Amino acid sequence: MLYNTLLIPSDGTAASEAVIRFICSIQKTILAKVYVVYVVEVPRSLPLNECPPTLLSIAREVLEKAENIALEYQAEIEAQIIYARTAEDSILSTAENLNCDIIAIAQSNQKLKLFANAALNIYQRAKCSVWLLNVK
Template sequence: MTTAGNAATRCRLLRHWEQATALLKGDGMKIGKILVPVNGGPADVQAIQLACSVAKPSKGLVHAIFVIEVQRTLPLDADIQTEVEKGERVLDAAEQVAGAIGYEIESEILQAREIGPAVVDEAIERAVDVIIIGVKYEKRFGEFSLDRGASYVLKNAPCRVWVCREPMAKEAR
């Protein structure tokens, strides 16, 4: 891409950011409760940072969840210690990201058969205003593709859903 192309892209992004910020500051969008599903991927950091940045001005609540997907051959409340330990590490990392920008978040580990429905159910139960979901850049059959969980959340969530996608690898550009 040329330098002029890069500058035009930056201007468009800045304009969209300014519009989004104006919406957040105005009466158009009140955000008091934010749900952030995390899985230990690189996009988690951006999702948590965005959630805290949006929640901070109104002292909103940010709730991070780690969903353990329990196989159908096991009872739903099975003790899957390795997954619980992973969830604790991931949520600790999310709390550290929030702490680094001066915000405190709540976190919880859930067990469910599938991630997407668990996130939507949690959003309904907590009456959240927005779900901020971090996704990795993935291609399937040459096209960008969302995983099943993120796709389910986008289709079924009763609230706004913001997707925070990690950057494309240099090789894919």
């Protein structure tokens, strides 16, 4: 099967970084475009365009780390910050908008967990393949 576009949602954990490392290590083999996204969940009390500076700072740090990992593997990624109310809906819509073939999600210690246990819901609702990568 040919994979053209992969989406990696990252929450900045070691498990997410391990998934980024894995995908970057195989990117040249599978010849896929790789997107790494960090979802900033903006509180409902604020407009979406008024992200708290601390959340934005965290997002930038996470994506900078992803870009550094890509450099280590001489891989190419596109890193994006997404502002949303809920992470899972924004991950699904981003995957659909980018015509992703795969969403690669980190699992930690065999628990389906990412962004408040959204991984299972993403797996069930995604229109593309979902890789749930267990990282111990």
